[in-house]
Amino acid sequence: MREAEAIVATLRLREVRAMLLTLAVTRRKAQLAWSSVRRLLAEAEREGDAERVQRLRENLREAHRCLASVLHSSSVLARALSEERAALVRVTEHRIRHQVEANRRLLVECDGEHMTTP
Numbered sequence: 001m002r003e004a005e006a007i008v009a010t011l012r013l014r015e016v017r018a019m020l021l022t023l024a025v026t027r028r029k030a031q032l033a034w035s036s037v038r039r040l041l042a043e044a045e046r047e048g049d050a051e052r053v054q055r056l057r058e059n060l061r062e063a064h065r066c067l068a069s070v071l072h073s074s075s076v077l078a079r080a081l082s083e084e085r086a087a088l089v090r091v092t093e094h095r096i097r098h099q100v101e102a103n104r105r106l107l108v109e110c111d112g113e114h115m116t117t118p
Contacts, residue, residue: 006095009088016081023077027070034063 041056 006088006091009084009091013081013084013088016077016084020074020077020081023070023074027067027074030063030067030070034060034067037063 037056037060041053041060044052044056
């Protein structure tokens with residue numbers, strides 16, 4: 001992999017990490033919203049407020065859908081990040097092996113030259 005490709009791969013990793021951080025904040029907010037609605041629903045049920053219970057149940061379903069969507073997005077991005085990291089590791093390992101082989105050949109050539117010179 002050329003240096004430019006390594007830079008692009010590194011930038012992609014940073015981009016995916018940034019998205020994961022944003023989703024983590026969003027997930028926490030979605031969890032808090034879901035918990036708040038659940039608490040309000042329990043309160044309305046205890047008070048016997050049927051109209052409020054119905055409205056809060058719909059709010060709870062919506063909060064659950066939002067949370068599920070955020071969790072799904074997080075898992076997709078986490079998988080993408082893992083795949084990007086694995087690809088970068090493979091490329092880096094390949095570059096290192098290639099460089100080691102080039103260095104080995106250079107050493108062999110240098111040793112051969114030293115043996116033929118008086």
